[in-house]
Amino acid sequence: MNKLYKQILVILSLALSLQGCIFVAGAAAGAAAIAVVYDHRTIEKTLQDTDISNKIADRIRKVPALRNESHIEVTVFNKVVLLSGETPNPSWKQQAEDIAKSVPDVTRVYNQITIQGPTSSLTRTSDSWITTKIKGLMLATEDLKSSSIKVLTENGVVYLMGIVTRQQADIAVDIARQVSGVQKVVKIFQYKK
Incomplete structure (x- = not known):
């Protein structure tokens, strides 16, 4: 099965080199579909x-x-919420966190919203591409159970979420750090005992 992952990664890489930027959206969608299929x-x-x-x-x-002057992403894995993105006002950052905490069944909120104006669509496209590359490398890594890991990139910062062992977390972080364009890796893991 791991050979299949490597073949998919090679095909995606070749297609990207031949098709350029137009293929990025399709690759991102393909990686997302693969991630859903292998989500355990x-x-x-x-x-x-x-x-x-x-x-x-x-x-x-x-x-x-929050809708018009901010860019806020909401990511949830196992009832743990990650708020990421940008807002120009610290009180709006707190308001987004308060909203997240008010939703039933939320066990924890990580508020990683930065205080600045929203990023450009070019930056968001670059972030999507970084996420796609990381997911592809994780799928191709034999010792990593990537189905237990959610990847999100915001302004060059990669957030890793999921339920993993410490060894799996270390492998995932090493993979993410090797990808071009990654400024920082933030672990938001729940660790298996």
């Missing part, structure tokens, strides 16, 4: 995480300043 959380937990994420995002969008 139960369907109930996955749906619960999606529901939590949607509720938080909907509540954030109802606040005009």
